[in-house]
Amino acid sequence: MGRLGRKIMGHILSLVATVLVGGFLSATLVRLAPGFDSDERELDPHLNSQSVQALRDARQHDRNITRFYFSYMRRAVHGDFGNSISLGQPVRTLLRDRAPLTIRLLLFGLGLAWLLTAALALSAAWLRLSIYDAMATTLSGTFLCLPAAVLALFSVLWNLPGALAIALIVFPHTYRYSRNLLLKAYSQPHIITARAKGLGEARILFWHVVPIVIPQLLAVAGISVSMAIGAAIPVEALCGLAGIGQLAWQAALGRDLPLLVNITVLVTLVTLLANSSADVIGCVIRGQEA
């Protein structure tokens, strides 16, 4: 098995381990959540003692955590993640209804963040003016000093789209990494030689600098997905957008552990998948370059 194959296998194993460990944690927390052992139907005065006992017996199967874990995982494989305590709906339905908005928000937010990053970092690297670089760094530094929730509040105040708030939360981090990577690439001996030989700035940037930094930029892109998902909580919660971030926030406020833990495991899988994909693509590019 080649290096790439081993890498892909390592990522798949990591994803499987996350599903198993995350599933176990979810099942344990759901099992230990307050109210798990009680059933409102037992209070129904129309039910006789035998019916109440039958309801209790039906739950008896789930009392053992290990047994509950296996049945939870079996249901999860079929897309059944249980019911939300606070909203009284199946977790699957809630996720299905809210996922499109969050996906749209993340795609636009990330696209905008990377557009800003590319525009500022590439122009700073191309122009190589200290004043321009200082201005761009100050701008990103200012956004870096603002809590994500404050940016979300400002987007409400000025009636700006939520995607822009996500972009402004992610952009300072991606800009910093990208700028540092570009500057490091510019200090390489072959770039200095290329400049000494009189190659144009555009040719140096796009033919010699950018190809070097692409694998690392892909890794940053993977991390930026995680940042954007994290930013979705305050943005959706404070902007009143009914997405998964708002759902997680409502679940946290309502201590709805079955819902919250399932969302967290799914979000972890998405971020792991994004990071793994970025790593594998970067590995493929490095392999082609070699």
Next chain:
Amino acid sequence: MSFRQKIACVVLALVMGASLGANWLAPDGYARQYREVTDAAPSRTHWLGTDELGRDRFARVLYGTRISLLLAPAAALLSTLAAAVIGGLAGYLGGAWARLAMAVTDLFLSLPWLFLLITARALMPLNVSPLTSVAVTFLLLGTLGWTAAARVLCASAAALRKSDFVRQARAAGTSGTRLFWVHVAPNLKPVLYAQFWLSIPVFILSEANLGILGLGIAEPMPSWGSLLKELEGLVSVGEQPWKFVSLILLIVVVTSFQLLLSGQEEIAA
């Protein structure tokens, strides 16, 4: 130390000094209500006006700054200690220990920070006393924020383990425990200091985010998070500009930390 860093130091000292002197600067405390002047504009008696419950905003900003500025370094200390134990030992021991520790660290790192925070916060009771909520927030930040630092410390400890002087000490028959405490741990100090200082602004911002989302420090105790929650009801920026004082103070403090830490980032890497 550069000129900008000196200014940052002075600003931080002033803000910290004012917040520590809150008992003298605002002797009436942060919870006293002036029911006849609720949501008032700045005046001689209330320099930054009052909030919607009639509490003096200046007092709340001072006490809130004190809580946030004491909470963040305390959480940073806890997370740095956890990172030192987990990352430092994993790097020093190497092999399967290092792989296991880094696998757990990577898993934690792949989780979006705010998701992790609110999930862990929801596991604990929300209706608690203000002091308990301070302790919960501090423990939460401290126990969950060690991962990035542990990764750096693991790499530094692994590099030290392979260094010539450690190999020489091992060849001379120095025991493993002595090797770690006498030769490895003291050389990790610069990285530990850097990680400690770098964590502070991150925790300040995290506490603010938690506070605005209603999952931070409980009322009536103020913190930057709960003070920033006031901005939620604003219709325009120019409407009540004095409500932005806590935000400006937060930006100034975090910027000062960033300026002060510009040199530390290289050590931390």
